[in-house]
Amino acid sequence: MVPIVVMGVAGCGKSTVGRALADRLGVPYAEADDFHPPANVAKMHSGVPLTDEDRAPWLAAIAASMTDGGLVVSCSALKRAYRDVLRGGNPQAFFVHLVLSPETATARVSGRAGHFMPSTLVASQFAILEPLRPEENGVGIDATLGVDEIVAKVISRMPTHRG
Secondary structure: OOOEEEEOOOOOOHHHHHHHHHHHHOOOEEEHHHHOOHHHHHHHHOOOOOOHHHHHHHHHHHHHHOOOOOOEEEOOOOOHHHHHHHHHHOOOOEEEEEEOOHHHHHHHHHOOOOOOOOHHHHHHHHHHOOOOOOOOOEEEEEOOOOHHHHHHHHHHHOOOOOO
16 A cells, blocks of 8 residues: 555644544554654744745655555655655655645644644745645545545545555
8 A cells, every 4th residue: 555645734634634644544553743853843832834945854754654565654745845755755645635724724833732733833834835636645634624635535545545
């Protein structure tokens, strides 16, 4: 099975959908936040957006985890260049873009307790977001749907699936 990257801005439900999708497919799940070096976490916690330079080692570490396939990983993957780095780990990677409005994302992030990403950074994520292009291997799905419905839509749209 190809690796699946559940992508989108903070608050779109990447982690929740990623875990549910991995469970449904019977494959491991990886949370991209766990790949951030402490300096990145500290920067975001203080309300400072990451630069492409900050993201480079983080993306490389995620890509390295995708070489064997059979994995679901949640990762913002906001720019096509970031997705290109991830595809370097596995060119067959399938991207699931969870799409929602800036207002909904901000409200969701504001309601989270104990996460290092403040709601003040949501706008900066939308500012750099490059949605999937038709030639990219992936699908955009409404992030306001229920988790089970999102998972079913992903599975029905995957290039190869089981289950």
